[in-house]
Amino acid sequence: MVRIDASGLHYKELNETIRKLVDEGEKEIILDNVCGQRYIGCGLRGNDIKIEIVGTPGNDLAAFMDGATIIVRSNAQDGTANTMNRGKVIIHGDSGDITGHSMRGGRIYVKGNAGYRVGIHMKSYKNNFPVVIIGGFVRDFLAEYMAGGLLIVLGLETDESGNVVGNFVGTGMHGGELYIRGTVAEHQLGKEVKIHRVTDEDSNRIIPYLSEFCDDFGFSLDEILKKEFVKLKPYTHRPYGRLYAY
Amino acid sequence: MGCRLCEIHCITAHSKSKNIIKVFRYEVPQPVPSVIVEEKEYTTFAIQCRHCEDAPCIQACITGAMHRDPDTNAVHVDHEKCVGCWMCIMVCPFGAIQRGTVEKKVASKCDLCVDREIPACVENCPNEALVLVEVSE
Amino acid sequence: MAKRRAPSEFIVERDEYKCIRCLACVRMCSYEANFYDERENMVFTDNSKCVGCHFCEAICPTDAIRVIHNPLAIKQNAHWTGEVVSDIIKQAETGGVLLASMGNDKQHFSYFDRIILNASQVTNPSIDPLREPMEIRTFIGRKPESVDLEVENGSVLLKTEITPQLKLEVPIMFSAMSYGSISLNACKSLAKAAQMMGTFFNTGEGGLHKDLRQYGANMIVQCASGRFGVDMEYLNAGAAIEIKIGQGAKPGIGGHLPGEKVTEPISETRMIPVGTDAISPAPHHDIYSIEDLRQLIYALKEATRYEKPVGVKISAVHNVAPIASGIVRAGADFVVIDGIRGGTGATPKVIRDNVGIPIELAIAVVDQRLRDEGIRHLASIVVAGGIRNSADVIKAIALGADAVYIGTAALVSLGCHLCQKCYTGKCNWGIATQDPKLVKRLNPEIGARRAANLLRAWALEIKEMLGGMGINAIESLRGNRDQLRGVGLSEYELKLLGIKPAGEAW
């Protein structure tokens, strides 16, 4: 285990140091005094690598990451896990906009809230199956263009108007599943998604992830399951068929 | 790609007139092509005599018509000797020998266009799918 | 009501004397336009199905077929052209967006044809490229502000650290065409040709087929808004990364590969399930500003450890110069500008034909802007969109480009006859199709040879033209607009192009 004091370090320096350590075989790195440095864990490969961030990381945390685990002790910024392929990001505070943008695999667990366009264009392929769980609320355009994977919003906190999610939920969504604990009004939905009841089968599928989420943050699974979930799924995986004249 | 032009050019090369239009307009019967195009779903290939090293057709030939050219090692049919017993057709595992149609009924097979520099099928394959490979022993 | 057909655009004529009923044309037409009637022992054509790809004409062993334009398909009218009327008929039938392929085919955008080149006469000597060295190698990437050298034991050492560059033996690359939009054999042809000629091909945004990995040293990988097939392996596979923002054939709009075209192998390279729509949204969701773009550029540089140049491709639009300036300032090592004639596998026709600006103007204004701002050396400019021959290449470079991308020209070298029906996926030439039966009509060995030949030929011609101008290195031509003159252009256009009218001396 290695600790790095990130204070005053430019992101390029900090990330170069991390990459060097990983190349040398280091498995566990703790970064202290992180203050807005971007791209931490960007493109990082290796399943058994763990990076703990004390302080606030900058944008594009864990972008293109392929396997490692990153734990953020406070808030994260925009672009977290952008186009991530595998790995896990655990955020003990809030996460910014486009959390999980285009991610194809791995997990993002956020204890607090998340910004706009969470899970946008998430997709899954074969063994790659992305999972995003947000503990609190999220802003507008949740799951926009979503093509695959699993997205859960728990609503342990609500926004100014008492909502768990913003407007335009699932606009352009054509794959994957979205679960919201609590209620969502029809007017909040994009025109491509429909509300479904959660079946036992659905519960069985999502509970393992929820229980992992609870373990990571010390929540009680029973407490969380007390409140009902709704499920949102796209009408079709071909939202733009019959659009063209051939 | 299944255009079957190799068959067309094989027929022409072994015809009397050697003129592609005349062969198909006037020559009856036409020679049988010695290259056969097979097609199934997405696969297509052209098969002709492989001039096998251990050629079963030569072994089975009762007249000695089927023979190996000592210079080129290619397998040829002596049309004068062949009597059309079709033993060669019976034993060729490629199905590359056919009953000839022109004049005497004798075995017809790829002769690698002996009178041309490059076999007609190879020269005319639009996709260079057919190539002439010399195998040295 | 019975469907009313748009009139046939083409007529397939068959010389009855020459037709030997070999049926090659019948077997080969993927549009099933040709058919054989056994009773009549005749081959006929349903002209309404003919797309004018000329494949049957090319394959006919007796030269019996002529594909000709139907002259009076629609009554001639300068304003209501046949195309306009046919389009209306199609839309009246379907109510859908008209799709089109390849580049803009309208007449009025070619500045290349109105620009002419200079040559040496008396006052300065021309150079014979056959006898004297002629340098057309060029490097794509950021150039340093200055170069520090050190002399040690009589040899000169470069002290300045140079950021990663792409070395081009000819200033021509194959532009982004994804596996999916074109066939794997077409990709292989271009990849191999790029390798043979010491230049680069571009994967497009469709991910990377495993068979193309071996060409990594001559490959640029693309990262677009759909992020299809983008993972670390992909990003590390090529020699450079290109962020695709826009494309000349469809500025401002996204891409959409319909689910029925997402077959097993396509699904594998794009990393999406079989049969789902592959939607490339119009914008990148993480880029709403130049600052956001910078973020992605550096995310990619961080991910690949600053070992590869990262470029940005945009379509040429009204604001292209300031945008390009922003891109350079955002840290791109090269900027790709794709003009209004840029090609595509599928795009709404109305966009293809009406959005964007000609590449000639875009090159000139971008080059000028970057020079004015003193940042021209910070990034290379690669231009694309309707480059047809070596003259276009040399004019583009003299207007300020470092190198060009060719797409349509490359496909034509593979066999494309510009029937512009790529979106149907039935390309008879085996290029813009995934039908295994059609794909194998393009033998990648032949394709590579032909595409490489094209580059070789252009390289020779470029050397001839350079020699004529008395210039012995392509680097000396870049932005050397004195070598160009305009014919029949307005004063303001000349000003934008930065060239003098023909007839005016230095």
Added chain:
Amino acid sequence: MMRYVIIGAGPAGLAAVEAIREVDVEGEIALLTMEDVPAYSKPLITYLLGKKVQEKNMLYRTREFFDEHRVEVRTGAEVVRVDTDSNMVYLKNGESLSYDRLLIATGGAPFKPPIEGLEKEGVFTFTRWCDEKDMAEYIERNGVHEAVVLGGGLIGLKTTEALMELGIKVHIVELADRILAATFDKKASEIITRALEREGCEVHTNDTVVQVKGGKRISRVILKSGKEIKTRLLVVAIGVTPNVGFLRDSGVRLGRRGIMVDDRMRTSISNIYAAGDCTEVLDESTGEWRTIAIWPIASAQGKVAGYNMAGREVRYQGGIPMNSVELAGIPTISVGCTNVEGDDVEILKYEDPSSSVYKKLVIKNNKLIGAVFVGDIDRAGIYTGLITHGVDVSTFKDALLDEGFGLIYLPKEYRKKLIEGELKVWLE
């Protein structure tokens, strides 16, 4: 230096010569034949009789072949005894030869049943060139225009055809209920019978010749059924039997009919080999050891014998009966087991009565074991390959008789082996 003696100049003997020379360029090879001409093609005598072949084309290997392969050829050399202790062969003319390796490739001799009057002039067997010469001369001299052929097998029918070419009306007498019973199935026999009858031939089945009448020369035959046929020519063609009489006291072990050999074509005596029609061969289609008198097997065995004699160890895997013959203008091919029935056997058929086309495939345990082609023999060799190479056909069974059936339907693996020439008649 090794001394090879080969008895018999048929396909087995000549294939052995080729094989020996591939391996051993030094050794001496002596080839003995009781005939006057070596390397003439026995099957061609019917064509010669029918004037479809000229005499000059009777040889399937020329004089140069023997020069090239440096073979000492002795014609008219009939072996009467082999002494396996002293490694000597003795000829009828009193000469003797020593050998280090001996190949017996003496083929078969026509079988003559005990019928009264068979010694009369005008009664022939028809397997050798001299038979053809004699018979042609006899026909010419006696102005024969009606003949009886006893035996409806391949030799009988090819002879029939030749006689018909000469304008002779032929009666075929066959003991079984149909002609070609040994090689073809019932349907194929029927088609051929009809074709022969159309050309004016009379076919008498379930019948045989019991007596040959006449003076010194045949004038008529009497059949078991009581029928009498006036004829000046009777051809006895009811089969051949291995020509092994001279081995009686040699110690070379014989089976029921022919010489017993191992898979290296070695007889019970370690330096004596045997190949061709005089041996008993493993019939791969049935697993039985029996004589199969066909050209391709003789060539293959000769080759295997030659290799082993010269020191290259290869093993013969056994053969499959197969015949190809064109009768009355109809090409026919028969391979393997064509006459089997039963629950474990699946039969695929195609028939087009209008064009006398008939095809039959016999499948057992997912493998093709027999095939009959009548009228249309295009690409029949592919099926022969499937039979001899024991290819599992279960995945493409339904397509076997499709019009476009070809190599493309075969398993890739098999196709690759074929194309790479890995499938030979012997194993290294």
